[in-house]
Amino acid sequence: MAQQTEQQPKDRTGRKAADDRGTGTVQRPGDAAGTDQRRVRDSVLVLAIARRELAQQLTNKAFWMSVAITAIMMAVTFGATSYFQSGGGERPSVALAGEQSALAPVLRPHADVSTASDADAARAAVRDGKADAAVIDGQGGIVVQRELPEELGRLLQEAHRAVVLDASLRGHGLTAAEAAEAAAVPPLATTTLDPDAVRTIQRTTTAATAVFILFMLMLVSGLAVAQGVAEEKSSRIAEVLLAKVRARHLLAGKIVGLGASALVQILVLATACLGAAVAFGLFEAPADAVGAGLNVLVWFVPGYILFVTLYAVAGSLVSRPEDVNHVVGPVNGIQMLGLIGPGLALAGTTDSATVEILSLVPGVSWAAMPVRMAYEDVPWWQIGTAFGLMLVTAVVLIRLGGRVYAGGLLQHGGIVKVKDALRGARL
Known part of the structure; x- marks a missing residue:
C-alpha cells in the first residue's frame, strides 16, 4: 500500500509535466481520453466566446446600418454604371x-x-x-x-x-x-482572336470589385477588433476573461465570432450586388461572375484570419483605446499592398511579373491570386503554393500572436513592445 501511495503522485506529476511541456513521454492509459476531453473543452470555450462576439455584432444597430448603407450604395453604383453605359438613357x-x-x-x-x-x-x-x-x-x-x-x-x-x-x-x-x-459600302468583317475577351474582362472586373469591397470590410472589422480589445484591456474586462479562459481561446473565439459576422455581411452585400448587376444587365455571363466572386471569398478566409489576428494583437499592445491608431499603421500598410495586384489588373497590366510575385506572397496573395485567376490560367502548383503559404502563415501567426496577445493584455502603462509582451505571456 505504501508503495502505491508513493507511486500515485508520481504518475499524476508525470502526466501533468508531459501535458505542459508537450514532450514525447510514453502515453499512459487514460492519457488519450484526457487529451480528447481537453480538446472538446477547448472547442466549447472557443465556440462560447465566438457566440458572444457574434451576438454582440448581430444585435448592434450600427452593424446593420452599415450593411444596409453599403448595399444601397453598391446598388446605386451599378444602376449609375448601367445608365451611363447606355448613353444616359436619352437620345x-x-x-x-x-x-x-x-x-x-x-x-x-x-x-x-x-x-x-x-x-x-x-x-x-x-x-x-x-x-x-x-x-x-x-x-x-x-x-x-x-x-x-x-x-x-x-x-x-x-x-x-x-x-x-x-x-x-x-x-x-x-x-x-x-x-x-x-454609296453603300459593305462593312469589314471582324475576327476576334480572343472570343472570350468580354467574359474575361467581366470576371476580372468582378473579382477586383469583390476584393476592394472585402478589403474595406476587412479594414473596418480589423479596426473594430483592435478598438474592442483595447477597450476590454483598459476597463479590466480582459483580466476577468483571462481568469476564466486562456488567451488563445479568447483570441480564437474572437476570430471565429467576428469571422461569422463578416460572413453575414458578405452574403448580404453579395446578394445585393449580384442582384443589382443582373437586374441592370451588367453581366453577360452571370455564372462567370458568381464563380469569380466565390473564388475571391475562398481566398478571403485565410486572409481575414491573418489580418484580424494582427489587429487583435495590435489592440492588446495599447493601454488606452485612443492609442490604437499608433499601432495599427504597419498592419494597414501590409493590407494596402494587397490592392496592388487588383489595381494593376484593372489597369490592363496583366502580364506584369509584379502581379505574379504578389499572388504568391502571404498576406497579399488573398487579393492578387483570385484576380489573376480571373484573367489567365494560373499553374496549379502556384495556386497550391500560394494557398498553402497563406494557411501556414495564418496558423503560425495565430500561435505567435496568441502569445503576444496574452502578454499584452496583462501589461499596462503606455504601448507595450512586442518582445515585452512575449516575455510576459502566460498561455
Whole structure:
C-alpha cells in the first residue's frame, strides 16, 4: 500500500509535466481520453466566446446600418454604371437650319431632330437647352453650348458625309436608288482572336470589385477588433476573461465570432450586388461572375484570419483605446499592398511579373491570386503554393500572436513592445 501511495503522485506529476511541456513521454492509459476531453473543452470555450462576439455584432444597430448603407450604395453604383453605359438613357437632340434640314432623314433613327427657321433660331435652341447641337448652313457648321459629345459629333459628321455624297452622285445623273447603291459600302468583317475577351474582362472586373469591397470590410472589422480589445484591456474586462479562459481561446473565439459576422455581411452585400448587376444587365455571363466572386471569398478566409489576428494583437499592445491608431499603421500598410495586384489588373497590366510575385506572397496573395485567376490560367502548383503559404502563415501567426496577445493584455502603462509582451505571456 505504501508503495502505491508513493507511486500515485508520481504518475499524476508525470502526466501533468508531459501535458505542459508537450514532450514525447510514453502515453499512459487514460492519457488519450484526457487529451480528447481537453480538446472538446477547448472547442466549447472557443465556440462560447465566438457566440458572444457574434451576438454582440448581430444585435448592434450600427452593424446593420452599415450593411444596409453599403448595399444601397453598391446598388446605386451599378444602376449609375448601367445608365451611363447606355448613353444616359436619352437620345441626343439636334436643331437643323436652312438646307441642313436634308440631314433629318439620316439623323432621325438616332436623334430627336427639330427644324429651326434660321441660324439665329438654331443657336437660340442650343443656348436655351432645347437642343444639344445645331447644324447651320454655310460656314455655321455645328454649334454647341460648351463641348460636342464624341458620339454625337461622329453621328453628325457621318450624316453630313452621306448627304453630300448622295447629292454628288445624283448630280452626275444617278437615280436615288442608284446613288444609294453606289454609296453603300459593305462593312469589314471582324475576327476576334480572343472570343472570350468580354467574359474575361467581366470576371476580372468582378473579382477586383469583390476584393476592394472585402478589403474595406476587412479594414473596418480589423479596426473594430483592435478598438474592442483595447477597450476590454483598459476597463479590466480582459483580466476577468483571462481568469476564466486562456488567451488563445479568447483570441480564437474572437476570430471565429467576428469571422461569422463578416460572413453575414458578405452574403448580404453579395446578394445585393449580384442582384443589382443582373437586374441592370451588367453581366453577360452571370455564372462567370458568381464563380469569380466565390473564388475571391475562398481566398478571403485565410486572409481575414491573418489580418484580424494582427489587429487583435495590435489592440492588446495599447493601454488606452485612443492609442490604437499608433499601432495599427504597419498592419494597414501590409493590407494596402494587397490592392496592388487588383489595381494593376484593372489597369490592363496583366502580364506584369509584379502581379505574379504578389499572388504568391502571404498576406497579399488573398487579393492578387483570385484576380489573376480571373484573367489567365494560373499553374496549379502556384495556386497550391500560394494557398498553402497563406494557411501556414495564418496558423503560425495565430500561435505567435496568441502569445503576444496574452502578454499584452496583462501589461499596462503606455504601448507595450512586442518582445515585452512575449516575455510576459502566460498561455
